[in-house]
Amino acid sequence: xxxxxxxxxxxxxxxxxxxxxxxxxxxxxxxxxxxxxxxxxxxxxxxxxxxxxxxxxxxxxxxxxxxxxxxxxxxxxxxxxxxxxxxxxxxxxxx
Numbered sequence: 872x873x874x875x876x877x878x879x880x881x882x883x884x885x886x887x888x889x890x891x892x893x894x895x896x897x898x899x900x901x902x903x904x905x906x907x908x909x910x911x912x913x914x915x916x917x918x919x920x921x922x923x924x925x926x927x928x929x930x931x932x933x934x935x936x937x938x939x940x941x942x943x944x945x946x947x948x949x950x951x952x953x954x955x956x957x958x959x960x961x962x963x964x965x966x
Contacts, residue, residue, distance in 0.1 A: 876905040876935035878925045880917060880942040885910045888941070905933035917942050 875897075877888045887893055888908045897904055909925050911917050917940065929938055 872901055872903045873937060874903045874905050874933070874935040876909070876929040876933050876938045878909045878911055878917070878922070878929075878938060878940045880911055881913065882910065884941045905929065905935045907933070 877884075879885050879888060885908050888904060894904055909928065911921065911925065922940075926938060929935055
């Protein structure tokens, strides 16, 4: 099993990841969803300064193998710019 932590943009994404249906789907995929799902409470909080706080919290508490950031494009024209906005020294290999 691969332990996955999620940092999400808002309440809707948090509800999805915490749902029983999503967790039921994840298990046969070899995924274990770490708790808590971290709600950044808005796209503006998914910036490189704040990401360190979320990542450190996860690494110290839930100890996931991977951390997934769930966000949308907002006003950014492409995925590359979103990656640049949320990337930092702890996330050098955003996929």
